[in-house]
Amino acid sequence: MTASRTDLLAWLNELLQINYTKVEQCGAGGAYCQILDSIYGDVPMNRVKMNAKHEYEYVANYKVMQNIFKAKKIDKPIPVEKLVKCKMQDNLEFLQWMKRFWDANYGGQGYDAVARRKGAPVEPPATVAPLATARATPTGLGAGAGVRAGGRTPIGGRAGSAQPEVVLQLQAQVKELSTHLEGLEKERDFYFEKLRDIEILAQGQIDALTAEGKDDETLREIQKILYSTEEGFEVPDPGQPLDEEETF
Structure with a gap:
């Protein structure tokens, strides 16, 4: 079972x-x-x-x-x-x-x-959940729902009683999303450093081979992949001045 x-x-x-x-x-x-x-x-x-x-x-x-x-x-x-x-x-x-x-x-x-695990404390891992959405209140509810007909003042202030709980939930989810974003940034940096190490290694090997009058097509292909850009993106010419509108 x-x-x-x-x-x-x-x-x-x-x-x-x-x-x-x-x-x-x-x-x-x-x-x-x-x-x-x-x-x-x-x-x-x-x-x-x-x-x-x-x-x-x-x-x-x-x-x-x-x-x-x-x-x-x-x-x-x-x-x-x-x-x-x-x-x-x-x-x-x-x-x-x-x-x-x-x-x-x-x-x-x-x-x-x-x-x-040598006594190391274990905090439950965070999981990112979608933000909760408030359900629309059906029309035609009677006084039992805590609201007078015609949208008048709520009985005993009940309509606003759930607000603090919603705020706390949203604050908790914002905090969790911030933690997740921080993790994504660290993950990005982690893999960027790996690519940078590969770039330096490939360039060093190419320079050494060039000095000997040799070449390696595999290294050239690796370098080509490292320097490739997304379609439609152009690497700016370092000798070309920026437009005044783009200067901050």
């Missing part, structure tokens, strides 16, 4: 001594890695980021997981690109599989999850 979300979260939190509230939070990958560690006891938990906040850190956790799957000959594809998006359905299906795998392979030995 397939376990429900509630049952899965209760099992996960008890096994790993964490406090996840949503299945989507498993998309960070750390919990999946530690489930495997509870079975085998040899997952390199020092390489697992249980407090991962950004997608590139999630991907690093799945790299560890993929290595374990390969070492243990576990014939199960890991849909990394879907899981890291922290969508409920994708992570629910994968967590259900993980629970079945755990049931079939866990030997019943005691497992100290906190000690295995």
Whole structure:
């Protein structure tokens, strides 16, 4: 029988001594890695980021997981690109599989999850949810809805009682979106630095070959890809002055 979300979260939190509230939070990958560690006891938990906040850190956790799957000959594809998006359905299906795998392979030995991650605190990963939208109030509601007919003053001020809660929800979502944006910026910088390193390496090799009167077409193609631009975008001529309207 397939376990429900509630049952899965209760099992996960008890096994790993964490406090996840949503299945989507498993998309960070750390919990999946530690489930495997509870079975085998040899997952390199020092390489697992249980407090991962950004997608590139999630991907690093799945790299560890993929290595374990390969070492243990576990014939199960890991849909990394879907899981890291922290969508409920994708992570629910994968967590259900993980629970079945755990049931079939866990030997019943005691497992100290906190000690295995060296006591590092674990905050549930943030998941970005769509902003809540207020439902339109149906017309023709009677006095039981707390509003007098004709749009007069609300009875007892009830119509405005939900406003603070809505404001708090929006503030929380703004904070979560800001955190997500910060993660995207760090991820962008992370991959930009990698491309920059490749650019420097390729240029160095090309310069060395040119000095010897040689060339390497593969390096030229790599350089061509690095310097390619989006269609319609033109690199400005550094010798051409900017128009006055574009000067700030």
